[in-house]
Amino acid sequence: xxxxxxxxxxxxxxxxxxxxxxxxxxxxxxxxxxxxxxxxxxxxxxxxxxxxxxxxxxxx
Numbered sequence: 892x893x894x895x896x897x898x899x900x901x902x903x904x905x906x907x908x909x910x911x912x913x914x915x916x917x918x919x920x921x922x923x924x925x926x927x928x929x930x931x932x933x934x935x936x937x938x939x940x941x942x943x944x945x946x947x948x949x950x951x
């Protein structure tokens with residue numbers, strides 16, 4: 892634990908830890924497969940990688 896968490900009161904520490912546990916176990920919503928096709932289309936991984944590289948190169 893860092894300085895911030897060690898100086899919290901015991902009740903605050905419990906609330907902090909519970910919130911972290913909840914964040915780790917939260918499952919999300921929606922259908923990733925359907926949504927992925929909506930924003931990526933049917934592109935191949937190689938095509939996506941090339942587009943990412945081209946975008947990064949243009950930002951330099």
